[in-house]
Amino acid sequence: MQIPDENKRKKIMEAASALFATRPFHKVLLTDVAAEAGVGKGTLYIYFKDKDDLYRSVVRAGFRDVIERIRQQLKEREEMPQTQLRNAIGEVVRYAYGNPDIFRLLREAHAKADDTAHCASVRQELATMFEEIIRAGVAKGVFHDPHPELSARFIPGFVRSAFIYGDNNYDTATLESHIMRFVLAGLQAPVLDK
Amino acid sequence: MQIPDENKRKKIMEAASALFATRPFHKVLLTDVAAEAGVGKGTLYIYFKDKDDLYRSVVRAGFRDVIERIRQQLKEREEMPQTQLRNAIGEVVRYAYGNPDIFRLLREAHAKADDTAHCASVRQELATMFEEIIRAGVAKGVFHDPHPELSARFIPGFVRSAFIYGDNNYDTATLESHIMRFVLAGLQAPVLDK
Amino acid sequence: MQIPDENKRKKIMEAASALFATRPFHKVLLTDVAAEAGVGKGTLYIYFKDKDDLYRSVVRAGFRDVIERIRQQLKEREEMPQTQLRNAIGEVVRYAYGNPDIFRLLREAHAKADDTAHCASVRQELATMFEEIIRAGVAKGVFHDPHPELSARFIPGFVRSAFIYGDNNYDTATLESHIMRFVLAGLQAPVLDK
Amino acid sequence: MQIPDENKRKKIMEAASALFATRPFHKVLLTDVAAEAGVGKGTLYIYFKDKDDLYRSVVRAGFRDVIERIRQQLKEREEMPQTQLRNAIGEVVRYAYGNPDIFRLLREAHAKADDTAHCASVRQELATMFEEIIRAGVAKGVFHDPHPELSARFIPGFVRSAFIYGDNNYDTATLESHIMRFVLAGLQAPVLDK
DNA sequence: CATGAATGAGTGTTCATTCAT
DNA sequence: AATGAATGAACACTCATTCAT
Numbered sequence: 001m002q003i004p005d006e007n008k009r010k011k012i013m014e015a016a017s018a019l020f021a022t023r024p025f026h027k028v029l030l031t032d033v034a035a036e037a038g039v040g041k042g043t044l045y046i047y048f049k050d051k052d053d054l055y056r057s058v059v060r061a062g063f064r065d066v067i068e069r070i071r072q073q074l075k076e077r078e079e080m081p082q083t084q085l086r087n088a089i090g091e092v093v094r095y096a097y098g099n100p101d102i103f104r105l106l107r108e109a110h111a112k113a114d115d116t117a118h119c120a121s122v123r124q125e126l127a128t129m130f131e132e133i134i135r136a137g138v139a140k141g142v143f144h145d146p147h148p149e150l151s152a153r154f155i156p157g158f159v160r161s162a163f164i165y166g167d168n169n170y171d172t173a174t175l176e177s178h179i180m181r182f183v184l185a186g187l188q189a190p191v192l193d194k
Numbered sequence: 195m196q197i198p199d200e201n202k203r204k205k206i207m208e209a210a211s212a213l214f215a216t217r218p219f220h221k222v223l224l225t226d227v228a229a230e231a232g233v234g235k236g237t238l239y240i241y242f243k244d245k246d247d248l249y250r251s252v253v254r255a256g257f258r259d260v261i262e263r264i265r266q267q268l269k270e271r272e273e274m275p276q277t278q279l280r281n282a283i284g285e286v287v288r289y290a291y292g293n294p295d296i297f298r299l300l301r302e303a304h305a306k307a308d309d310t311a312h313c314a315s316v317r318q319e320l321a322t323m324f325e326e327i328i329r330a331g332v333a334k335g336v337f338h339d340p341h342p343e344l345s346a347r348f349i350p351g352f353v354r355s356a357f358i359y360g361d362n363n364y365d366t367a368t369l370e371s372h373i374m375r376f377v378l379a380g381l382q383a384p385v386l387d388k
Numbered sequence: 389m390q391i392p393d394e395n396k397r398k399k400i401m402e403a404a405s406a407l408f409a410t411r412p413f414h415k416v417l418l419t420d421v422a423a424e425a426g427v428g429k430g431t432l433y434i435y436f437k438d439k440d441d442l443y444r445s446v447v448r449a450g451f452r453d454v455i456e457r458i459r460q461q462l463k464e465r466e467e468m469p470q471t472q473l474r475n476a477i478g479e480v481v482r483y484a485y486g487n488p489d490i491f492r493l494l495r496e497a498h499a500k501a502d503d504t505a506h507c508a509s510v511r512q513e514l515a516t517m518f519e520e521i522i523r524a525g526v527a528k529g530v531f532h533d534p535h536p537e538l539s540a541r542f543i544p545g546f547v548r549s550a551f552i553y554g555d556n557n558y559d560t561a562t563l564e565s566h567i568m569r570f571v572l573a574g575l576q577a578p579v580l581d582k
Numbered sequence: 583m584q585i586p587d588e589n590k591r592k593k594i595m596e597a598a599s600a601l602f603a604t605r606p607f608h609k610v611l612l613t614d615v616a617a618e619a620g621v622g623k624g625t626l627y628i629y630f631k632d633k634d635d636l637y638r639s640v641v642r643a644g645f646r647d648v649i650e651r652i653r654q655q656l657k658e659r660e661e662m663p664q665t666q667l668r669n670a671i672g673e674v675v676r677y678a679y680g681n682p683d684i685f686r687l688l689r690e691a692h693a694k695a696d697d698t699a700h701c702a703s704v705r706q707e708l709a710t711m712f713e714e715i716i717r718a719g720v721a722k723g724v725f726h727d728p729h730p731e732l733s734a735r736f737i738p739g740f741v742r743s744a745f746i747y748g749d750n751n752y753d754t755a756t757l758e759s760h761i762m763r764f765v766l767a768g769l770q771a772p773v774l775d776k
Numbered sequence: 777c778a779t780g781a782a783t784g785a786g787t788g789t790t791c792a793t794t795c796a797t
Numbered sequence: 798a799a800t801g802a803a804t805g806a807a808c809a810c811t812c813a814t815t816c817a818t
Contacts, residue, residue, distance in 0.1 A: 005781095008781090008782090024219065024220070025218065025219075025220055026220035026808095029807090029808070029809090030808080030809065030810085031809095034784090039783085040784055041784060041785095042782070042783050042810085042812080043781080043783070044810095045809095045810070045811080046781070046782075050810080051808095051810090146372070147364075147368070150356065150364065150372050151372070151376070153355045154352055154356075154373075156355070157354060157355030158348055158351060160351060161347045161351030161354075162344065162348075170344065178344050178345070179348075181380050181383055182345070182348065182376050182377070183376070183380075184383075185376070185379035185383040186375050186377075186379045186380060188379070189378075202798095223792090224791075224793085225791075225792095228800095228801090233799080233800085234801055235793090235800075236793090236794080236799065236800050237798085237799055237800070239792095239793070239794080244793080396803090412607065413607075413608055417787070417788090418787075418788065418789085419787080419788095422805095427804085428805055429788090429804080429805060430790080430791080430803070430804050431802080431803055431805095432789095433788095433789070433790080434802070434803075439788065439789095534760070535752075535756070535760050538760050539764070541744060542739075542740055542743050542764065544743070545736075545739040545740060545742060546736055546739060548739060548742075549735045549738070549739030549742075558732065562729070563732070566728070566732050566733070569768050569771055570733070570736065570765070570767070571764070571768075572771075573764070573767035573768045573770070574763050574764030574768060577767040611811090611813090613812075613813095621778080622779040622780060623779075623780060623813095623814090624778065624815080625777085625778055625779070626814095627813095627815080628778075632813075632814075
């Protein structure tokens with residue numbers, strides 16, 4: 001079992017991901033990460049510069065997944081903005097359900113200053129995708145929105161809001177439709193001139 | 195010139211608040227808190243049980259202010275749910291503007307299990323107030339909402355979403371009205387039966 | 389026993405000195421230093437930046453003693469260069485006898501680049517003092533020496549040479565006079581023109 | 583283009599020699615030695631038992647050269663003790679000039695107890711040769727020396743003393759003759775009865 | 777032979793907490 | 798009450814050494 005490469009990196013990230021999501025950063029021991037990943041402690045330092053780097057990698061990787069999946073959808077099918085929005089939101093909701101731990105990571109800004117930046121860039125990317133969908137809808141006249149970039153930021157916030165409370169008893173469908181309710185209503189409301 | 199005591203407690207909390215908001219929990223050193231507050235390290239332990247207690251106190255205190263102010267408004271004037279909602283949201287937005295650090299604290303769930311609970315209880319309290327306003331509106335027939343408790347959670351999330359991104363260039367009025375746009379539209383949309 | 393100061397620093401340096409002299413740098417555990425000094429491990433870091441700093445301090449302090457004692461002698465009594473030299477050498481020899489461990493430290497150049505410099509500066513200082521004595525003798529016509537700075541460097545080397553071998557069975561008097569034999573003979577030999 | 587083996591052993595020793603001379607034992611990483619030698623880390627263990635063995639080999643090899651050359655001289659030509667001494671010292675000085683790094687290694691006594699012994703044995707061997715020359719001179723009546731073994735130890739010390747200081751601006755001839763000045767003067771001075 | 781990925785015992789260092797003053 | 802020197806449990810990280818390829 002001497003595969004010299006990314007296989008092991010992946011195993012470590014999975015172990016770390018599970019652990020970081022379970023407890024706060026400073027309670028995650030690298031010893032545990034190593035044990036959980038089935039590798040030696042020193043091995044962690046072959047693939048990651050230090051604990052912070054490992055943490056950052058886990059967060060980034062987690063989100064890259066959702067983002068990638070949404071991007072695929074947008075490319076593959078030419079849909080109405082409403083549908084695109086629904087699909088994208090569904091994607092985020094389902095991801096949050098499936099990986100509650102990783103998703104929860106977004107709310108924390110650990111580590112070094114530039115880590116926050118890294119985290120932010122992932123967040124930004126997600127928001128930007130929603131913003132593009134909204135702008136497309138505005139262009140087509142199906143959405144009205146004086147501040148698409150602000151609205152875009154609200155959307156992942158909905159999901160997060162739903163998850164940050166401990167007693168999470170909603171199924172994905174309910175949550176998804178309740179979010180859509182606000183999103184669509186808000187985006188379809190007429191813009192009132194001031 | 196050492197004004198006896200409660201003054202000192204306040205100075206500590208201010209220092210801690212600034213620090214906790216700036217960096218993740220485990221990077222806030224009590225040495226720094228003490229230095230920033232202009233007191234000895236040991237003094238911290240006179241006013242707070244331990245680091246977690248200090249953290250909790252900071253978060254709670256911050257939110258108690260907004261919550262209290264909103265509660266006052268609800269009691270003092272008998273208004274329409276829409277107006278109550280607008281006022282309450284305005285309160286949160288303005289608070290977030292004035293205390294970006296403290297507000298940002300909500301995003302983390304640190305340390306001991308019961309700390310999370312503490313944090314949650316503050317959050318819960320805020321959400322509950324919004325939930326009551328919504329339910330009142332539903333009762334009066336001005337709002338439609340199949341999941342008021344979920345909607346209530348969304349509201350502080352709007353504010354947070356707006357603030358978590360670094361490039362915050364919206365004035366309170368713009369932000370407030372954009373949030374209201376979504377909230378009111380969502381709450382006034384007809385409930386579609388499934 | 390809560391003297392807040394240099395007393396403890398001294399205790400640590402003594403313990404470290406004994407340990408560093410006994411075994412190579414990387415085999416000296418700070419745990420042992422702390423135990424030997426009768427303080428907590430963390431205390432070391434109050435008085436010294438890190439292991440290297442502690443090491444450096446030990447070396448420097450050791451030599452400062454001899455240097456200071458020799459300097460005193462030079463000031464206090466106005467003697468002939470030969471006598472000054474004999475006294476100074478005697479000082480070094482006796483010190484080496486009394487603190488074989490610390491003296492041995494000079495031969496090692498551990499730690500950071502600038503540490504070597506520190507070490508060197510102590511060595512330099514000792515050599516400079518010998519050089520001054522020699523130059524004074526040359527000025528008075530009792531010594532002949534085409535390279536006083538080189539001769540000055542030889543002198544601590546004599547002592548070191550005597551000590552670097554394990555089977556050290558010479559008493560201070562013998563060693564001292566044997567060194568003086570070479571030093572005086574060398575310094576009084578006529579300078580041959582080339 | 584991998585010339586089989588002994589060549590590789592040599593490359594490793596050269597790399598190690600350069601590194602050990604540059605920094606203290608515990609700061610020389612085998613990774614660096616391997617990189618510098620252009621071989622894999624594991625290769626080091628084919629040619630050397632462990633880090634200590636590598637170190638020892640470097641020191642020993644370096645000195646074996648000088649010792650061997652001096653021994654040759656002593657055998658080949660039947661000379662006066664003074665000349666033998668001058669030649670031997672010249673040999674050491676020139677060697678030190680040509681291999682300042684290796685020569686500097688002598689000053690440290692690292693690692694395991696028996697390593698010190700190894701180091702010592704090389705030193706001893708050199709000293710013994712000088713001692714023999716001196717004793718021969720004493721026998722012939724050209725030298726006077728109450729402690730030939732002590733004098734013998736001084737000689738390599740002269741060279742070392744000259745080299746341990748950074749600002750080494752003496753040419754071999756100057757250094758050699760200055761050392762000889764002390765050595766001959768010291769060895770030819772009459773023995774004073776106590 | 778050669779390699780370098782993997783290892784984990786071993787240690788330096790940190791920092792919340794205590795307590796003598 | 799206030800302090801900050803002292804503490805040491807807890808951890809991140811290093812690096813000599815091994816071994817599968």
